Amino acid sequence: MTIYVGIDDTGNSESVGTGKFARIIAGELSKDYPVYGVTRHQFYVHHDINFSLHNFGAVIHVDTEEEHACDIFELVKEVMQDNFNDGSNPGLAVAHENRISPAIVAYGKDAKEEVLTSKRAKNLAVNSNIRLESIGGNGSGVIGAVAGLGLAYAGNDGRFLQIGRIRKLKGPQPVENLIGAGIDGIFTPDGRSITKGIIFNEGDKPVKPCPINGKVILFVNEENGVLNAVTRD
Structure with a gap:
């Protein structure tokens, strides 16, 4: 069973970037949980979308039971708050695979082709009973956080930033x-x-x-x- 941790828009032009930051978080999580890997998911690049460099999100795959989802959320939230960068708009979403509905998968696919709203992401989180929160900024990071969950769960998207010993x-x-x-x-x-x-x-x-x-x-x-x-x- 897998818990997916979606993060997006965690940096600005001077930060380490979402990908590296996701691997740092994965390292923290691995102290207490079996981390399978970290995937990168590319979203739509459009002038109406606020992003720092390439508009992608990252998802950490944790092989553990749903009962740990809340503790994982709080741990990651604390790390993100401690490393907040001015000018960034980080969002965090955590969901066990049983909570990721077809609507969330569809949202992830739409994020690759359309300009989406944070309201839809928040409604999806409420209706699917998953943890979602804006950690700072204008709140737009929740879009990629939720979209990442759908893409990672459905598979066949993105690439691994970390898996096994490849790094x-x-x-x-x-x-x-x-x-x-x-x-x-x-x-x-x-x-x-x-x-x-x-x-x-x-x-x-x-x-x-x-x-x-x-x-x-x-x-x-x-x-x-x-x-x-x-x-x-």
Whole structure:
């Protein structure tokens, strides 16, 4: 069973950013709960939407029972309050998988294509009995927090910022190392399974696989025999 922790718009141009902040929170949660991973979910980029850099949210996946949802919410809320950045509009949503309704999944999908309102996010939270709160600013962060829950629960969206041991593997890596670190499979976009070789990624960064049908999948392009990791949103 999984509890999803959705956060959005936690930073400004001078902060560490939502992705890194989500991993910091995941580290705090992992002291008491089994954290499965952290996913990044891209939302609609539009001039009517207030965001700092790229308009994405992050979701922390915690493998635990629903009875811990309130304690997790309070722990994350405290960390977010202690690290509030002026000019940001952070929102926090926490829900056990049993609370994530089809309407929340639809809201998440709409957030990738439309300008949404915080009122709809708040109504969804009330009607689904999930914890949602604006931690500061103008409150717009609740939109991405709820949308992230729907996208993470439905799967097949975004990419993992943290899963298994992949963040410890930087620079070119053999396929065997990546599979052993938490990736379930490596494929080219046209469907060929990659079982051997060296995977290259931009700079010295760890690869970012995608959640696909319950699996952790890394996509690569092969050019002149060289395998390059693909970043997908």
